[in-house]
Amino acid sequence: MRGAISPKDGMFYAVGSDGWGNYSLDDGSLERVRYTGRPYPMLKKVHGYENGIELKFSSKLSGKAASQTKSYFVQQWNYEYSPAYGSLEYSVKRPSQEGHDRVRVKSVKILPDQKSVFLEIPYLLPALQTHIFAELETEEGLVEMNAFATLVHLDKAKKGFAEPMPALKSRTASLRIRGSKADKERVALNTANTPKGRIRAGETLFKMFCIGCHGPEGKGLPSIAPTLHSDWVSGDREILVKVLLKGLGGQIKVNGELQNYEAAMPGFGPALGDDEIASILSYVRSAWTDAPADVTSAFVKKIRGAEKEKTGPYEAQQLWERVVRR
Structure with a gap:
């Protein structure tokens, strides 16, 4: 990727391939970074537990969306374990099948610091890719979260929420990635x-x-x-x-x-x-x-x-x- 500041408007422009984290059909992009002088709220941390995911943001959450399950989209997938570079995307639950697993969020709770939220997911599995999407309001503005986390380790279940299902033993086994x-x-x-x-x-x-x-x-x-x-x-x-x-x-x-x-x-x-x-x-x-x-x-x-x-x-x-x- 290459970038430069434009002499006409003083803004920073970058060109290069689209990379990971999107579903573009072709490589290539033109990006503009514009300084607004305003705070920029963002996701700071993703932490996986046996019974859910904790998300921490840079500013306090506000509005109803942050506490509603319908505000979040979560899916998971694994890659093929082989010496080759790159891989198709495979189901975590059914390793022999291509595709993603939609993960249902049972409940959402904003934590005491008001900057963190816990997504209760009793059926969460370790996976090479966990994709979390949401649009949430914070005190400093809107956050469009499109996070891709590698949650190959899940901490013990967070207290006060549902116990994980199924047993952790079978969850660990799910990481045995499909290979030819x-x-x-x-x-x-x-x-x-x-x-x-x-x-x-x-x-x-x-x-x-x-x-x-x-x-x-x-x-x-x-x-x-x-x-x-x-x-x-x-x-x-x-x-x-x-x-x-x-x-x-x-x-x-x-x-x-x-x-x-x-x-x-x-x-x-x-x-x-x-x-x-x-x-x-x-x-x-x-x-x-x-x-x-x-x-x-x-x-x-x-x-x-x-x-x-x-x-x-x-x-x-x-x-x-x-x-x-x-």
Whole structure:
């Protein structure tokens, strides 16, 4: 995308492809950014629970629309799990079928801060894409919300609302994304129970799940994700497995330097199996450190079982202190 300020009206114009988040038939766009001097209300946070979604806005909500279920449209879908780039969109409830699942909002409650609203959805499932649309009034003006959230982890049910249905076990299973028989056979072949087999499979999986934030050479991206050429990757295997299973947030010390990032790393425990996590970690350890590629599926399974009650991402400082003590 390229942009410039027009000498005629002083406004900022940008051109480029339409990207994700819409259903345009053709790529290409011309966008204008115009400063009005007025406050601009916006969605600040999307948080998934087993029984619904909490939305937080930059200003207080007003009017009746925010508390009415008919004001919200929610749908979900998954992508195909394969080495290919791009994918059709598949039902979360019926993984073999193409399409989206419309999600019914049972009730809506504006929370005490008046900036947040909870959408009660007892049948919410983890999904790669959860699309939420609404037009709401705030004290600072209208918000047209068209949010696309990756809710692969759902926190425990929010108190005061309906219990989640169905059981969480089946929800986690729903994230086993549809893949072709050939893709599954290829991954299974590469995930042989040997260091070389895990490394081969890990390279493929890294390109699918990790390259977007950590980059093709594992050097990370400013304000997004740290380098993998680090003491974290070369250090304790248990810490690495926990990070990939549950995610990581907070200020982090990498190679002796404190760093901050815009958002927490998501946990991949619900989406990836023990073999896949072992393969990714074996690959990154062999590719960018001198540490042995000795992360096995049995080791991952052991850690997953020990941490099954843990919800949400780890705090980086907590894990790093444990590494230092060891």
